[in-house]
Amino acid sequence: MDFIQIIVLALIQGLTEFLPVSSSAHLLLIPVFTAWDDQGLAFDVALHIGSLAAVILYFRQEIARMLLAWIDSLKHRRLSEDGKLAWAVILATIPVGLAGVLFNDFISQTLRSPIVVALGLIGFGILLGVADWKHRGNKTEYQMSRTDVLWIALAQALALIPGTSRSGITITAALFLGLSREAAARFSFLLSIPVIALAGGYETLGLVRADVEVDWLAIxxxxxxxxxxxxxCIHYFLVFIRKIGMQPFVAYRVILGIILLWLFI
Incomplete structure (x- = not known):
């Protein structure tokens, strides 16, 4: 890979992993405008490691408190606010993990088409707009009920549908349940940690089994x-939505979806 390809692909991964705009939609556009070869499994793993390191570093204080509280909940059966949030992240990861194991092949073979991505962008984008406009409240991530966590967990499983956006659908569900914009985004970012780790781990297994030459500089x-x-992206997204909200992302998703329909129909 040349320098420009490395930078562009890494920027797309770093930004679209956390913005509610769908990474699969942007990756579809790359072969339309370039003649680049597939970047390979090793590079995918590197991008996931970079994104994972970023979110862990940004939320390092919250994660440290949650980890200590989670361990305390196992040792002493005491459940603090941080302990509850840690369990919420763990439990909310189970549905998307199961869905990935059960439906990954079907999704890869059937749903990874530009039309599905475009419709996902538009449909789930409009849903995000409605949630942000009509249903957001003032609850924090610490005030979620078990039912709230369940609904967000089920929504996250829908992110396997191309064009949905994992961050987009979890933020949408959280807004519908009365969380504030910032709380919805923070919980979505915390949820990304086990999801990115699982995805990166799965790709690492494939890399270990494959006999490929690795370009360490590109990695x-x-x-x-x-x-x-x-x-x-995480930092400025939280600042942006506090002042402006989700509607610019909704407009972007709808416009991008229309462009994809125009290009591929």
């Missing part, structure tokens, strides 16, 4: 660029 550069862009 390192891609991981760094993805990590830095993801970190900045």
């Amino acid at each position: 390192l550069l891609g991981a760094v660029v993805a990590g830095v862009s993801a970190y900045l």
